Amino acid sequence: NAGVTQTPKFQVLKTGQSMTLQCAQDMNHEYMSWYRQDPGMGLRLIHYSVGAGITDQGEVPNGYNVSRSTTEDFPLRLLSAAPSQTSVYFCASSSRDRGFGGYTFGSGTRLTVV
Amino acid sequence: GESVGLHLPTLSVQEGDNSIINCAYSNSASDYFIWYKQESGKGPQFIIDIRSNMDKRQGQRVTVLLNKTVKHLSLQIAATQPGDSAVYFCAENNAGNMLTFGGGTRLMVKP
Numbered sequence: 359n360a361g362v363t364q365t366p367k368f369q370v371l372k373t374g375q376s377m378t379l380q381c382a383q384d385m386n387h388e389y390m391s392w393y394r395q396d397p398g399m400g401l402r403l404i405h406y407s408v409g410a411g412i413t414d415q416g417e418v419p420n421g422y423n424v425s426r427s428t429t430e431d432f433p434l435r436l437l438s439a440a441p442s443q444t445s446v447y448f449c450a451s452s453s454r455d456r457g458f459g460g461y462t463f464g465s466g467t468r469l470t471v472v
Numbered sequence: 473g474e475s476v477g478l479h480l481p482t483l484s485v486q487e488g489d490n491s492i493i494n495c496a497y498s499n500s501a502s503d504y505f506i507w508y509k510q511e512s513g514k515g516p517q518f519i520i521d522i523r524s525n526m527d528k529r530q531g532q533r534v535t536v537l538l539n540k541t542v543k544h545l546s547l548q549i550a551a552t553q554p555g556d557s558a559v560y561f562c563a564e565n566n567a568g569n570m571l572t573f574g575g576g577t578r579l580m581v582k583p
Contacts, residue, residue: 362515391571398481400561400573401516416570448515461571463515 360384364449364464371439371471379434379467381449389452390432391416391461392424394445401448407432408454439471484580491549493577495562498543502564506571507536507547510559519547519560549579557581 365380383390388409393401403416407426421443423435432451436443446468450461485491497505503524508516522529522536522545529536535548545562559576566572 393573398575400563400575402573403570406570417572450515460521461516461518463517465513465515 362449362451362462362464364447364467366467367465368468369470371436371469373439373441373471375439377436377439379436379447379449379469381432381434381464382430383432383449383451383462384430385451385453385462386429387451387462388429388454390426391450392422392432392434393448393450394418394443395448395466396445404434404447436469441471443469444471445469481575482578482580484582485552486582487552487554489552491547491552491556491579491581493547493549493560493562493579495545495547495574496543497545497562497564497574499564499566499572500540500543502566502572504565505536505538505545506563506565507534507545508561508563508573509556510561510576512558516561552579552581554581554583 362383391406392404395401402418404422405424407413410426410429413424413426446466448466449464452460506521507519509519510516520531520534520536522538527538533550537546559578561573561576563571563573
């Protein structure tokens with residue numbers, strides 16, 4: 359049981375480049391979310407999904423897109439990377455009965471935009 | 473906007489002592505609170521949660537206290553061990569679809 363798997367673990371992008379951060383979970387969880395964590399700060403919600411085919415914006419959605427074509431996968435796309443998007447990105451999943459408070463987090467993707 | 477915050481950014485305790493990490497929240501509609509532990513280079517890990525209809529909940533070596541009157545949440549760790557060294561976050565959910573995190577407190581355990 360792998361839990362929540364994020365790839366890549368590290369990434370350096372140039373300003374303006376696009377890329378997709380991958381997130382997969384094997385727990386058949388309905389809920390999935392993407393957070394970003396900046397130095398010395400808590401996590402801020404980017405986008406979330408309550409099930410396949412359903413996504414919604416969180417607190418800081420600008421510059422990011424998501425899709426949820428399957429229960430297992432929830433990729434996060436950076437459309438045109440900016441230095442302000444330098445951060446550590448965490449994907450999390452939870453079952454419907456535990457709700458958003460029962461998150462299992464991935465180990466994170468550290469992204470640097472130069 | 474409404475937010476969850478912490479009083480102390482760093483807490484240093486002696487191994488074996490009890491630790492208390494505090495958190496203030498401002499959204500009176502929040503009905504569910506969670507404490508997470510984050511070790512260096514890892515994602516947050518669930519420690520314990522509490523619903524707003526409770527004022528205390530105990531786990532293994534950890535206790536969460538909720539004071540809704542003053543909108544205060546605390547995490548107590550008994551007999552703190554070196555493995556408890558980490559950053560601790562409180563988070564709140566207000567029955568909507570978002571979990572709001574506080575800024576975190578770093579716990580340092582001295583041997």
